[in-house]
Amino acid sequence: MALNSKIPAGSLEEKWEKYKSTCKLVNPANKRQLEIIVIGTGLAGASAAASLGELGYKVKTFCFQDSPRRAHSIAAQGGINAAKNYQNDGDSTFRLFYDTVKGGDYRSREANVYRLASVSANIIDQCVAQGVPFAREYGGLLSNRSFGGTQVQRTFYAAGQTGQQLLIGAYQALERQVALGNVTQYSRHEMLEVVTIDGKARGVIVRNLVTGELERHFGHAVLLCSGGYGNVFYLSTNAMGSNVTAAWKAHKKGAYFGNPCFTQIHPTCIPVSGDHQSKLTLMSESLRNDGRIWVPKKQGDNRKPNDIPEEERDYYLERRYPAFGNLVPRDVASRAAKERCDAGYGVGASKQAVYLDYASAIQRYGKIEVNKQGIENADAATITKLGKEVVKEKYGNLFEMYEKITGENPYEVPMRIYPAVHYTMGGLWVDYELQTTVPGLYALGEANFSDHGANRLGASALMQGLADGYFVIPYTLGNNLADDIRTKAIPTDHPAFVEAENNVRDRINKLMSIKGTESVESFHKRLGKIMWDKCGMARNAQGLKEAIEEIKALRKEFWSNVRIPGDVNEFNPELDKANRVADFLELGELMCMDALNRNESCGGHFREEYQTEEGEAQRQDDQYMYVSAWEYKGDSNFELHKEELIYDVVHPTQRSYK
Amino acid sequence: MEHYHMNLTLKVWKQKNKNEKGRFETYQVKNISSEMSFLEMFDVLNEQLVAENKEPIAFDHDCREGICGMCSMYINGRAHGPWHHTTTCQLHMREYKDGDTIVVEPWRANSFPVIKDLVVDRQAFDRIIQAGGYVSVNTGNAVDANAIPIEKHDADESFASAACIGCGACVAACPNASAMLFVSAKVSHLSLLPQGDPERKTRVMNMIHQMDKEGFGSCTNIGACEAECPKGISLENIARLNREYLGAMFEGGSQNAI
Numbered sequence: 001m002a003l004n005s006k007i008p009a010g011s012l013e014e015k016w017e018k019y020k021s022t023c024k025l026v027n028p029a030n031k032r033q034l035e036i037i038v039i040g041t042g043l044a045g046a047s048a049a050a051s052l053g054e055l056g057y058k059v060k061t062f063c064f065q066d067s068p069r070r071a072h073s074i075a076a077q078g079g080i081n082a083a084k085n086y087q088n089d090g091d092s093t094f095r096l097f098y099d100t101v102k103g104g105d106y107r108s109r110e111a112n113v114y115r116l117a118s119v120s121a122n123i124i125d126q127c128v129a130q131g132v133p134f135a136r137e138y139g140g141l142l143s144n145r146s147f148g149g150t151q152v153q154r155t156f157y158a159a160g161q162t163g164q165q166l167l168i169g170a171y172q173a174l175e176r177q178v179a180l181g182n183v184t185q186y187s188r189h190e191m192l193e194v195v196t197i198d199g200k201a202r203g204v205i206v207r208n209l210v211t212g213e214l215e216r217h218f219g220h221a222v223l224l225c226s227g228g229y230g231n232v233f234y235l236s237t238n239a240m241g242s243n244v245t246a247a248w249k250a251h252k253k254g255a256y257f258g259n260p261c262f263t264q265i266h267p268t269c270i271p272v273s274g275d276h277q278s279k280l281t282l283m284s285e286s287l288r289n290d291g292r293i294w295v296p297k298k299q300g301d302n303r304k305p306n307d308i309p310e311e312e313r314d315y316y317l318e319r320r321y322p323a324f325g326n327l328v329p330r331d332v333a334s335r336a337a338k339e340r341c342d343a344g345y346g347v348g349a350s351k352q353a354v355y356l357d358y359a360s361a362i363q364r365y366g367k368i369e370v371n372k373q374g375i376e377n378a379d380a381a382t383i384t385k386l387g388k389e390v391v392k393e394k395y396g397n398l399f400e401m402y403e404k405i406t407g408e409n410p411y412e413v414p415m416r417i418y419p420a421v422h423y424t425m426g427g428l429w430v431d432y433e434l435q436t437t438v439p440g441l442y443a444l445g446e447a448n449f450s451d452h453g454a455n456r457l458g459a460s461a462l463m464q465g466l467a468d469g470y471f472v473i474p475y476t477l478g479n480n481l482a483d484d485i486r487t488k489a490i491p492t493d494h495p496a497f498v499e500a501e502n503n504v505r506d507r508i509n510k511l512m513s514i515k516g517t518e519s520v521e522s523f524h525k526r527l528g529k530i531m532w533d534k535c536g537m538a539r540n541a542q543g544l545k546e547a548i549e550e551i552k553a554l555r556k557e558f559w560s561n562v563r564i565p566g567d568v569n570e571f572n573p574e575l576d577k578a579n580r581v582a583d584f585l586e587l588g589e590l591m592c593m594d595a596l597n598r599n600e601s602c603g604g605h606f607r608e609e610y611q612t613e614e615g616e617a618q619r620q621d622d623q624y625m626y627v628s629a630w631e632y633k634g635d636s637n638f639e640l641h642k643e644e645l646i647y648d649v650v651h652p653t654q655r656s657y658k
Numbered sequence: 659m660e661h662y663h664m665n666l667t668l669k670v671w672k673q674k675n676k677n678e679k680g681r682f683e684t685y686q687v688k689n690i691s692s693e694m695s696f697l698e699m700f701d702v703l704n705e706q707l708v709a710e711n712k713e714p715i716a717f718d719h720d721c722r723e724g725i726c727g728m729c730s731m732y733i734n735g736r737a738h739g740p741w742h743h744t745t746t747c748q749l750h751m752r753e754y755k756d757g758d759t760i761v762v763e764p765w766r767a768n769s770f771p772v773i774k775d776l777v778v779d780r781q782a783f784d785r786i787i788q789a790g791g792y793v794s795v796n797t798g799n800a801v802d803a804n805a806i807p808i809e810k811h812d813a814d815e816s817f818a819s820a821a822c823i824g825c826g827a828c829v830a831a832c833p834n835a836s837a838m839l840f841v842s843a844k845v846s847h848l849s850l851l852p853q854g855d856p857e858r859k860t861r862v863m864n865m866i867h868q869m870d871k872e873g874f875g876s877c878t879n880i881g882a883c884e885a886e887c888p889k890g891i892s893l894e895n896i897a898r899l900n901r902e903y904l905g906a907m908f909e910g911g912s913q914n915a916i
Contacts, residue, residue, distance in 0.1 A: 051797040066718060067784050069824055070726045086804060122800070129800035131793045131853045133817035140807025158817055164725055165820060172792035179788040187781065210773055239720040273693045278701055279722045401724060404741070404748045405695075470797045519708040521701070565713045570675070571774040573716055574708070 003256070003629055003643045006431040007111040012097075012649050016115040019432075020475055024482035031056035034481055035489060037204055037219035039191045039246045041068030043163075043462060044445025045225030046170035047469025053177030055474060060217055061174070061183060062206055064190040064241055064576070069171040072227060072239040073465060076163025077284035077398065079145060079155035080127075080462040082120040087144055091152040093117045098650060100460060103149040103329050104425070104453020105603035105619065106652035107259070107627070109645065111432060112450045119471040120463050124156055126470055130169040134158050146289050147458040149329035149657075155459045160284050160398045166462055170469070189215070190576065191246045194222060194253045194441060195500045201253075201441035202490055203497060205504050209576060212569040214501050216492035220484050221440045221477060224250055225469070228424035228446040230263065232584045232591065233536070234528020236421035237269060237282040243580035244587050247428050247447050255436035256629040256641060258429035258449030260587065261595035264456055264604045265537050266422035267333035270405055270415075271353040280420040281405060283356070284398055285458040288326045288333070290361035290391070291415075293317050295354050299344040305355055305414045316340055324657040331455045331604045331617070332657060334419035338537050339615060341418070348416045355414035362387035362411070419537060423461060425452040425604065426594075429629040429643070433476035434468060437629075440484075442477065444468035449627065454603025511578050512568055516561030520578045523558045527551065527581070527588055535592050540608045544596040548589055552636065555585040590630060590638055597640065600624045612654075621652055662692045664756035668703065670715055671763045676771045676779075682761070692752040696739065697722060697729065699751055716775040724748040724888065727823030730830070731776055732763040737827035737886040745825065745888040765826050767835035769873045780826050782872040783840060789868035790861035791844040793853050812850050819846035821889045828883035828891070834875030839883035841869050842899035843891045849902055859906035866903060 008015040026034065034057050038049040041063040049061045063071060085091040096117040101108055124142070128134065134156050135143040144153040158165040177183040186206070193205040195216070203218040229244035230236035251257045268283045294313045301308065316336055318325045328336075337354050340346065347353050366387025370378040373386075388411050392399070399410045406416070428436050428443035430450055435442050445465035452460065534547035558581070566572040601610040601617035602624070610618045627643040665688045673680030687703050694702075697719050704714035720728040729746040733739035739749045754760065762776065770778040820843070828839035845862050848854030854861070877896060884893045 047797075054796040065720055065726070065728060066780055067824065069784075070720055070728050072721060072726070075721045075723055075725050084803070122798075124803045125800035126795075126797060128803040128806075129793065129795045129853055131816075131820075131848050131851050133813055133820050133847070133851065134803075135817075136808060136810050136813040138810050140809055140813075141804050158820075161725065161821065164823070165817070168820065172787060173795075173797075175784060175787045176792045176794060178784075185784070187784075237723075239726065240722060241720050274691055276691055276694045276698050276702065278695070278698050281723050400743075401748070404724075404744060404750060407750070407752055474797065519705055521705060521708075563708060563711070565708055565711065571716055571777065574714060 001437060001641070003429070003641055004431060005109065005643055006433055007109070008432065012110060012114045015111050016118060023475055023479035026478045026482050026485060028056050030485040032058065034058065034484065035060070035219045036477070037217055037222045038062070038225060039204065039223065040071065040225035040227060040447070041171070041174065042071035042073035042225060042227055042445065043167055043170055043465030044447070044469045045071070045223070046167065046174045047466050048223055048225060048444055048473050049183055050170060050173035050177050051470050051474050052477070053180070053182035056182070059177070059183040060219070061185045062189045062191055063187055064209060066187055068174060068185060068187065069168060071167060072242050073462070074164045074167045075239065076462050077160040077282065078286035079147065079157035079162045079459040080123070080166065081147065081154050081457070081459045082124045082156060082463065083117055083154060084121050084124060086142060087153045089152045091154050095152065096120060096154065099150050100451070100457060101453065101650050102655060103457040104455055105617065105655055106453065106621070106625070106647065106650070107262070107602055107645065108451055108453030110647060110649060115472065116451050116464060116467050119467045122471055123463060123466045127166055127169050130173060132158065132165045132169040134165070145286055146327060148285055148288060148327045148333070149324070149457045157286065160286070160395060163462060166466065170466070190579070191226070192249065192504045192579065193500045194250050194438070195496050196253055196438065197490060197494065197496045200439045203492065205497070205500050207504070210571050212567070212572065214504055216497045216501060218490050218492055220481060220487060221442065223442045223444060223473065224428065224447050225444045226447050228427065229584070229587060230421045230424050232527065232588050233421040233531045234525050235272065235277060235280050235532070237266060237280050240279060243583070245580050245583045247443070248583040248587055250428060250436060250438065250441055250443070252632050254438045254632070255441055255443070256429040256631050257426070257590060258627050258629050259426040259454070259594065260591045260630065261535065261598060261605055262425035262454050262603065263421060264330060264423040264425060265334045265419045267330055267337055267419050268356060268417045269420035269422070270402065271348060271350060271418040281401065282420070282422060283402060283415065283417055285330070287356060287395060287398060290394070291326065291356045291358050292360060293326055293354055293356055295340045295345040295347060305347070305357070314345070321657045328657045329455055329457060334537060335606060335615070337419055353416040353418045356417045357414035358391060358410065359414070362391055365390035423456055425449065425454060425456055429627065433479065434473060435476070435480065440480070442473065444473060454605055508568055508575070508579070511562065511575065511582070512564055514560065514562050514564070516563045518561050519563055520574055520581050523554065523562060524577070524581045524584070526554055527585060530554070531588055531591070535588070535595055538606050538608050539595050541596060544592045547592045548596075551585065551589045551592065558582065558585055589636060593638060594628050594630065597628060598624055617655070663689050664692070664751070664754060664758070666690060666754065667759040669759065669761045670776070672715070672775055673772050675774055680772065690751055692750070694751045695722070695747060696731070696733070696749040696751065697747050716777045718777050719747055722747040725823060727825035730765050730778065730825055730827070732765060732830055734761050737765070737830040738888050743888055743890050745823070765830035767829045767874070769835065769837070770826060770829065780824070782874070783824050783826065785872065786837070786841060786865055786868045787844065790857070790864040791848070793848060794857060795853070806852050808851060816847050816850035819843045819850070819891065819895055822891050823889055825888065827886050827888060829874065831882040831886035832875065833880060833882070834878060836877045836883070837869050837872070837874035838877040838896050838899065839887065839891055841865050842895035845902055846895045846898050849898070858902060859909060862899065862902040862906050
């Protein structure tokens with residue numbers, strides 16, 4: 001099937017405006033007859049479900065957590081970008097668009113990114129109207145902070161809990177629609193199959209995780225808002241339950257998977273402390289606003305950080321990238337940390353860490369406070385005390401979290417940080433309307449591939465999730481459903497539902513019947529290690545080929561030796577996990593194939609064979625200026641389709657942050 | 659920070675489902691690192707149980723960074739364990755020493771029925787939000803975000819209330835199983851902002867009504883909720899809730915408006 005991205009004609013600025021004013025509409029009476037299924041209730045899912053409910057559609061939402069409010073969007077810390085230009089520092093829709101395309105290393109679709117930038121300002125308006133308590137200045141107006149990969153201040157935030165506040169806003173809008181009867185919500189339910197009838201997505205099979213029962217639900221359309229697949233690496237900043245299952249089932253039903261190898265490794269996470277580690281914790285990128293990153297100039301320096309004098313410290317980001325300094329994009333910062341650690345300059349017990357130091361920020365803020373408060377001849381202790389108070393107001397909850405996890409006080413000792421898997425730019429391939437290659441099946445938020453190219457800028461995930469849910473899908477879904485108003489709800493005793501449910505039941509029974517000796521957790525850890533070692537921050541052809549074979553072997557072992565205690569028809573978290581890990585074991589292979597196919601380095605995809613003399617990523621635009629869209633053809637069999645990327649406005653160059 | 663290892667005795671509540679009776683089971687775990695989180699210690703125990711072909715202990719958890727509100731263990735008589743302002747997932751094993759015995763129970767409240775072992779059903783909280791914990795603004799209806807300045811102090815106060823993660827520790831800690839801290843945090847978050855003002859009277863009436871309907875107990879000013887809240891939600895919220903409620907009563911706020 002040839003890929004049609006359905007990008008509207010016209011200049012970049014006109015495309016979305018023109019689309020909105022000419023797309024087909026569904027009248028209110030017909031909306032009431034149309035049923036929509038939304039999988040996942042994070043920013044994308046909750047905002048889509050609430051907005052569609054408001055429009056009058058009959059919506060059902062599903063999440064595996066005990067409440068829609070738990071979705072992992074909640075953990076986003078630093079902020080959300082929007083081209084408001086409230087700071088008068090030169091921001092504009094075009095600037096946000098440009099930064100995002102450049103930040104993505106020229107592997108995203110211009111039209112989508114421009115639309116994202118142009119609705120960004122509406123998102124902030126909407127959230128404020130919902131009562132999202134963003135940080136404010138003394139004049140009562142909204143405050144902004146800087147983020148990586150930009151030179152303007154366009155990030156809106158609510159302390160270090162921006163995702164939480166935005167999600168609660170969307171969740172409350174969703175609950176209002178539940179109260180009004182427009183949305184029915186199902187918690188502790190996991191989607192395990194897409195039902196297609198005559199080539200269109202018409203429903204899902206879900207498992208009630210409390211009783212173990214399988215349920216059939218019809219929908220005129222199905223929206224996957226199920227997040228990213230970073231947990232394929234076992235250790236990541238994702239929540240324990242985050243998984244690829246919904247997206248993978250869709251893939252196996254015909255939805256192409258876009259750029260699966262594009263993974264974001266976040267530079268500032270708390271380092272691994274031992275084999276017991278179950279997840280990694282992010283320290284917000286906003287900390288790079290004020291914190292300075294360094295390692296000792298001497299290899300294997302075992303002195304305590306505060307004993308290392310200023311002139312013996314290497315602030316390597318400031319040294320290598322003077323224009324952006326500590327605020328280079330995530331992929332660049334992560335690679336630079338890995339480079340220093342691999343060269344023997346790492347710190348801490350594992351030597352797999354660098355310092356993130358707040359000492360100079362504390363002094364700087366302390367001096368400003370002293371002036372503000374008119375304290376004359378302030379002594380060093382007063383300056384330090386006042387400086388710490390300012391830092392506490394800005395980043396207090398993050399510092400507390402660091403201290404709880406490590407037992408060290410970051411106000412006194414520099415934090416130790418190291419890169420960790422954080423976000424997946426890849427995802428289900430979608431056209432401009434967010435529709436996958438299966439008609440009637442849509443993907444929103446992190447679950448799709450569309451806006452971030454090969455590297456996402458900080459504070460842009462929240463923006464994309466809410467843009468897709470609040471401002472894009474209400475238009476694009478209507479445009480397609482306008483042709484479906486004569487389709488009556490299909491009863492769920494239709495053979496397609498029966499067959500889909502049987503397939504799900506057979507697979508669950510097969511898993512339960514293995515009765516092997518090794519736990520699901522153990523297989524997941526082994527998969528994660530292969531992925532991190534060979535498809536992680538740096539990749540090469542040799543390693544990727546090995547990884548593919550190792551994953552195949554591991555998958556075979558899983559299906560012959562996994563042990564799942566308990567029964568099918570009860571609350572059984574081990575079985576839930578087994579279902580998810582089984583899908584990761586297939587996805588991992590595709591990620592390695594995609595990474596092997598892409599003989600270039602771009603953004604988060606760093607192939608060691610393709611780098612400049614200074615160790616920067618080297619793209620091969622003449623060969624790889626395309627989106628890899630993989631079609632599932634059976635076990636270990638995927639066919640590559642290419643969507644050529646055409647840059648009409650931005651001219652791709654070697655990305656420079658120097 | 660010195661690292662060490664320890665052996666522990668765990669007494670954990672086991673209950674097959676909401677209809678069957680539960681009981682404590684005793685388990686031994688060995689060689690637990692002081693660097694582990696409390697839930698990682700449970701991971702070790704569950705792996706051990708799977709290896710012995712026994713059923714692991716069911717417990718709720720997701721983000722493991724203290725923000726999703728899913729984790730919910732009652733540890734040695736305290737909701738989320740001994741650390742101040744800390745969720746179960748952020749409690750770390752350096753709190754304990756070799757030879758300690760730790761008792762772990764689920765949240766106990768009639769309005770939070772046990773699903774299995776340490777997992778409870780907290781959908782009552784969703785229904786309280788459905789009763790009025792929102793601002794009625796459809797997508798696309800908003801004015802410019804800076805059109806209404808909000809005093810920084812009010813915005814900060816509102817944020818402090820909005821920090822509630824809906825975990826239910828307040829209910830678990832309260833001898834009356836009252837949900838007043840949870841409800842008051844939401845009422846405060848929205849009533850402190852101009853956007854929440856138009857619906858403040860119906861909101862407080864309807865949310866309180868739903869809270870009572872769910873069977874949560876009354877507030878008798880004990881303060882255990884505030885002491886155990888992982889996000890530091892203050893009792894002042896309850897005082898504000900009472901003021902809002904009285905004000906709405908006198909002005910005849912409806913119980914039915916949505």
